[in-house]
Amino acid sequence: MMTKALNLLWLWGLTASGAGLPPAVRSAAERIRQAALSGSGAAGIVQSLCDHVGPRLAGSAGSRAAVAWALEQMRGLGLENVRAEKMREPRWERGVETAEIVAPAMQPLAVTALGGSPATSPEGLEADVVSTENVESLHALLARDPSAVRDRIVFYSEKMTRQSDGSGYGKTVNIRWAGPTEAARAGAAAVLIRTVGTSSNRLPHTGVMKTGPEIPLVPAAALSAPDADLLERLVREGKTIRVRLILTCRTLPDVAGSNVIGELSGSERPREIVLLGAHLDSWDLGTGALDDAAGVGVVLETARILSRLPKRPKRTLRVVLFANEENGGRGAAAYRDAHRPEMSEHVAALEMDLGADRVRAFSWLAGGTSEPALSEVAALLSPLEITAKKPEASGGADIGGLREFGVPLLDLSQDASRYFDFHHSADDTFDKIDPKQLDQAVAAAATVAYCIADMPERPAPIPEEKRKAQE
Amino acid sequence: MMTKALNLLWLWGLTASGAGLPPAVRSAAERIRQAALSGSGAAGIVQSLCDHVGPRLAGSAGSRAAVAWALEQMRGLGLENVRAEKMREPRWERGVETAEIVAPAMQPLAVTALGGSPATSPEGLEADVVSTENVESLHALLARDPSAVRDRIVFYSEKMTRQSDGSGYGKTVNIRWAGPTEAARAGAAAVLIRTVGTSSNRLPHTGVMKTGPEIPLVPAAALSAPDADLLERLVREGKTIRVRLILTCRTLPDVAGSNVIGELSGSERPREIVLLGAHLDSWDLGTGALDDAAGVGVVLETARILSRLPKRPKRTLRVVLFANEENGGRGAAAYRDAHRPEMSEHVAALEMDLGADRVRAFSWLAGGTSEPALSEVAALLSPLEITAKKPEASGGADIGGLREFGVPLLDLSQDASRYFDFHHSADDTFDKIDPKQLDQAVAAAATVAYCIADMPERPAPIPEEKRKAQE
Numbered sequence: 001m002m003t004k005a006l007n008l009l010w011l012w013g014l015t016a017s018g019a020g021l022p023p024a025v026r027s028a029a030e031r032i033r034q035a036a037l038s039g040s041g042a043a044g045i046v047q048s049l050c051d052h053v054g055p056r057l058a059g060s061a062g063s064r065a066a067v068a069w070a071l072e073q074m075r076g077l078g079l080e081n082v083r084a085e086k087m088r089e090p091r092w093e094r095g096v097e098t099a100e101i102v103a104p105a106m107q108p109l110a111v112t113a114l115g116g117s118p119a120t121s122p123e124g125l126e127a128d129v130v131s132t133e134n135v136e137s138l139h140a141l142l143a144r145d146p147s148a149v150r151d152r153i154v155f156y157s158e159k160m161t162r163q164s165d166g167s168g169y170g171k172t173v174n175i176r177w178a179g180p181t182e183a184a185r186a187g188a189a190a191v192l193i194r195t196v197g198t199s200s201n202r203l204p205h206t207g208v209m210k211t212g213p214e215i216p217l218v219p220a221a222a223l224s225a226p227d228a229d230l231l232e233r234l235v236r237e238g239k240t241i242r243v244r245l246i247l248t249c250r251t252l253p254d255v256a257g258s259n260v261i262g263e264l265s266g267s268e269r270p271r272e273i274v275l276l277g278a279h280l281d282s283w284d285l286g287t288g289a290l291d292d293a294a295g296v297g298v299v300l301e302t303a304r305i306l307s308r309l310p311k312r313p314k315r316t317l318r319v320v321l322f323a324n325e326e327n328g329g330r331g332a333a334a335y336r337d338a339h340r341p342e343m344s345e346h347v348a349a350l351e352m353d354l355g356a357d358r359v360r361a362f363s364w365l366a367g368g369t370s371e372p373a374l375s376e377v378a379a380l381l382s383p384l385e386i387t388a389k390k391p392e393a394s395g396g397a398d399i400g401g402l403r404e405f406g407v408p409l410l411d412l413s414q415d416a417s418r419y420f421d422f423h424h425s426a427d428d429t430f431d432k433i434d435p436k437q438l439d440q441a442v443a444a445a446a447t448v449a450y451c452i453a454d455m456p457e458r459p460a461p462i463p464e465e466k467r468k469a470q471e
Numbered sequence: 472m473m474t475k476a477l478n479l480l481w482l483w484g485l486t487a488s489g490a491g492l493p494p495a496v497r498s499a500a501e502r503i504r505q506a507a508l509s510g511s512g513a514a515g516i517v518q519s520l521c522d523h524v525g526p527r528l529a530g531s532a533g534s535r536a537a538v539a540w541a542l543e544q545m546r547g548l549g550l551e552n553v554r555a556e557k558m559r560e561p562r563w564e565r566g567v568e569t570a571e572i573v574a575p576a577m578q579p580l581a582v583t584a585l586g587g588s589p590a591t592s593p594e595g596l597e598a599d600v601v602s603t604e605n606v607e608s609l610h611a612l613l614a615r616d617p618s619a620v621r622d623r624i625v626f627y628s629e630k631m632t633r634q635s636d637g638s639g640y641g642k643t644v645n646i647r648w649a650g651p652t653e654a655a656r657a658g659a660a661a662v663l664i665r666t667v668g669t670s671s672n673r674l675p676h677t678g679v680m681k682t683g684p685e686i687p688l689v690p691a692a693a694l695s696a697p698d699a700d701l702l703e704r705l706v707r708e709g710k711t712i713r714v715r716l717i718l719t720c721r722t723l724p725d726v727a728g729s730n731v732i733g734e735l736s737g738s739e740r741p742r743e744i745v746l747l748g749a750h751l752d753s754w755d756l757g758t759g760a761l762d763d764a765a766g767v768g769v770v771l772e773t774a775r776i777l778s779r780l781p782k783r784p785k786r787t788l789r790v791v792l793f794a795n796e797e798n799g800g801r802g803a804a805a806y807r808d809a810h811r812p813e814m815s816e817h818v819a820a821l822e823m824d825l826g827a828d829r830v831r832a833f834s835w836l837a838g839g840t841s842e843p844a845l846s847e848v849a850a851l852l853s854p855l856e857i858t859a860k861k862p863e864a865s866g867g868a869d870i871g872g873l874r875e876f877g878v879p880l881l882d883l884s885q886d887a888s889r890y891f892d893f894h895h896s897a898d899d900t901f902d903k904i905d906p907k908q909l910d911q912a913v914a915a916a917a918t919v920a921y922c923i924a925d926m927p928e929r930p931a932p933i934p935e936e937k938r939k940a941q942e
Contacts, residue, residue, distance in 0.1 A: 065577075
């Protein structure tokens with residue numbers, strides 16, 4: 001309580017000195033926050049994208065349908081300068097994916113190919129399994145015996161832990177990203193990973209693996225947690241485990257895709273841009289409700305709310321629905337390339353891509369002179385039970401690349417406790433959306449977007465020494 | 472408390488009068504109960520069946536492997552008269568199962584064929600969807616318009632409710648059992664049902680539909696709950712929904728199968744049989760951990776415990792692992808046929824087939840003179856937090872048919888709160904087993920089996936007027 005009282009005094013002092021948010025901006029932000037919290041249209045937007053478009057992996061018919069959907073939605077919401085900015089996107093198709101234990105006893109396995117995986121031969125690939133925890137333990141194994149995995153199927157068994165900030169994902173995802181190529185380099189025949197997720201059902205989570213012209217590749221798939229548990233039990237019994245894997249996935253030539261962009265032009269400084277991003281593509285297994293129709297719903301609903309204000313904010317709000325976040329990041333790259341000349345006019349960027357649950361924390365990365373104003377924005381979020389958080393913001397996959405241009409980054413970190421139960425799996429469907437939590441996220445995003453767009457001073461750019469992303 | 476005290480007095484009176492369990496039986500039962508509760512081998516048996524045999528649908532290679540496994544297990548446990556009693560079992564194979572919404576917008580659906588379903592043509596079947604809740608509402612629809620479902624795909628949307636006694640299943644399962652044939656009779660092209668289960672993931676639950684020489688059939692499949700929700704939302708939008716369904720399932724000629732039987736011969740009245748049953752087969756999607764490896768584990772572990780007693784119980788304990796419970800009940804029928812001459816020697820039958828969680832209630836159906844002794848058995852279960860329950864026992868799918876012969880039936884009703892999250896789905900796997908709860912079920916089954924096998928008077932047969940199963 002003491003801290004809160006001190007904060008309030010400090011805020012009052014700042015405002016009085018003119019360094020923060022003017023009272024009119026603060027009170028407008030409070031009204032926006034309250035209105036969104038009492039019921040937004042975000043869940044309806046999410047439902048429309050899930051039900052009327054469905055899965056929308058880059059390169060698929062769903063991806064094209066999503067672009068058409070997004071253009072129509074933006075126009076319907078009254079956004080301006082609505083356009084599809086063309087880019088090229090990859091086209092990887094899943095095909096058939098089956099696996100079974102053939103020894104010690106026949107048993108089907110629930111698998112899903114990792115994005116970018118090559119196919120096995122049509123009749124499948126059969127090999128003995130060698131089990132290791134992660135890439136580090138693979139290297140330790142190879143140091144003892146360089147032929148340990150040759151012609152084998154490498155099974156990475158590392159378990160992701162459930163954390164409200166989703167940090168378990170970052171700690172484990174390397175088995176999916178680098179695991180296949182590290183095993184390929186050592187002569188493995190194929191790779192199976194324990195699903196990188198927290199679900200305990202038999203729906204494995206897909207996701208992209210490292211690929212590229214110089215990257216050795218082998219067929220790679222994720223096992224659901226129960227199937228990984230089964231393999232681990234058989235490994236503990238000391239039996240030779242033989243698995244057959246059939247994947248018919250394939251990479252086809254790149255095709256045309258689009259980032260979809262719409263704006264609310266600023267009333268006083270229209271060249272200054274507040275970027276609000278989410279990604280339009282999704283994995284193919286589910287309907288991408290949490291990843292990232294939810295983000296799409298939050299940013300579009302935020303734009304709708306701000307479009308209905310009696311007076312337009314000073315700066316332009318630009319909603320960018322990025323293409324191909326999931327397996328290539330080509331949308332983000334295309335945006336950076338196309339908008340390089342106006343990078344210095346990007347006053348801040350916020351990306352929503354951590355599911356549909358409530359926002360827990362607000363953080364930022366900007367020049368030090370903006371601390372007071374951004375702290376005031378943070379204070380406006382505290383009725384939503386959102387705390388101002390250190391460390392500084394890092395942006396997400398789509399806006400993180402703006403850091404090198406000094407564009408201030410804002411993070412609204414959502415509760416990710418249950419996100420990784422569904423993320424990248426067939427279970428990422430609309431029924432998992434909790435409209436109340438989504439409304440809280442809209443309230444947060446709309447509050448932040450409005451304040452940044454209408455505050456007197458634009459946030460200061462990221463200092464040069466902080467423009468390199470930390471590993 | 473009052474009731475309990477009165478019960479104790481009443482029990483004491485009965486024992487003193489010689490109508491109940493002798494103190495030696497009671498104290499032996501208490502030791503058995505306590506030993507099982509402190510840790511049994513049941514989970515290990517379940518694991519072995521799941522991991523070393525896996526799915527074991529009637530007619531499959533897994534079914535044959537399960538018979539070999541069961542014979543080996545019984546011999547290893549020291550049972551006597553271990554044998555495979557031959558019968559014929561059906562052979563239905565699942566094949567490919569895919570479905571997609573083709574209008575208003577393309578979208579894959581998670582489906583699984585119902586057991587016994589015929590195939591669609593290889594390229595699939597495409598038709599408009601007509602939605603109805605259940606068989607009753609279908610009939611109401613047909614009364615208004617007899618052509619309402621002709622050439623359509625009938626979608627039954629009824630939801631199963633979660634109940635600790637599993638009663639939601641019985642109230643809903645008719646959409647699976649009778650739904651397809653009722654729709655076929657009215658000229659439907661195919662049937663989709665909302666999964667009969669309580670899971671909210673995209674793993675639909677299979678199960679048997681009504682088939683037979685005179686039964687009209689159409690291809691029929693279950694949709695996962697999220698997919699059923701999606702169809703319902705589209706129905707509410709009033710759009711014409713068109714679905715394509717591909718099923719390649721097929722029914723092949725019957726093959727040889729076996730009930731697997733082992734015994735502990737009684738020390739005084741070896742011709743009198745206490746039957747302990749579970750079923751060895753499982754659906755093909757998961758590994759049948761809960762349905763019914765758990766039951767197999769409980770009855771085999773019960774036999775093991777009783778085989779280690781210093782003195783054999785008076786009567787014979789017969790463990791029967793039934794074949795083909797899931798899609799035909801041929802194991803139960805074969806047992807009745809083969810053992811008809813000794814039906815009157817069956818002093819009681821108990822079946823374990825409601826998952827792996829703790830037993831909540833004990834009930835029985837026997838002649839009235841056995842009430843005092845069976846109430847005493849019930850009292851021995853109360854430290855396990857098991858209540859004596861009315862209405863009377865009904866047996867399960869495998870032993871219910873013994874009722875017509877007057878064989879006393881005993882039910883140990885398990886907590887089914889989460890059973891239908893997994894039952895008949897790909898998610899019925901060993902990781903769902905809670906060994907502590909399974910031990911409690913073993914403690915209950917061993918207590919009951921021992922008491923019945925060693926009590927002075929065998930339970931009185933079911934009176935004639937109660938031998939017909941109630942609908």
